[in-house]
Amino acid sequence: MDYDTYGSSAVELAIELANADRTDPEWARAFLSSHDEWFTPGTPLELSPRETHQADATAELVRAVAVAQTQDDVLARLNELLVLARPHPYATDHDGELHLHYARPDAPVLEQLTTTVAMGLSQVVVQHGWQRLGVCSAEGCGNVYVDTSRNASRRYCSNTCASRSTVAAYRARQKA
Secondary structure, X not given: OOOOHHHXXXXXXXXXXXXXOOOOOOHHHHHXXXXXXXXXXXXXXXXXXXXXXXXXXXXXXXXXXXHOOOHHHHHHHHHHHHHHOOOOOEEEOOOOOOEEEOOOOOOOHHHHHHHHHHHHHHHHHHHHOXXXXXXXXXXXXXXXXXXXXXXXXXXXXXXXXXXXXXXXXXXXXXXX
């Protein structure tokens, strides 16, 4: 699938947010720090407990969009996510390549995160179809993914899960 690099990166950020291990109380700080390239330089990457809860809710909405089984459900959940967004797009070439940013540069980190994942996810759904989002088919894995394959045939979140499933199926056939 061919889609713009900033939008594709924004949807990848959304998928990584949905798949983040949010059991650690410090998950948000770690997530934001590991994705600091998404935020305006100098933006404080600290969240209050309330904001951390809101980031968790955003992650759950991204997951809800990906696991929805019908277009109507996808659109309802995507619109819930878009309600949280505060889009204020602007063009920039801060990294040497002209592209759009979705949130205003002086927005707090939570607003930048929420707006970026909402806009990135919505672009993929609207431009390439809601079926491009899915949940890994590997046993014991619940990660969500965006299918970038040419023929929309992806079933696993990673090569690791695909390989593990292939080996398990082979071993099951050998036992039988």
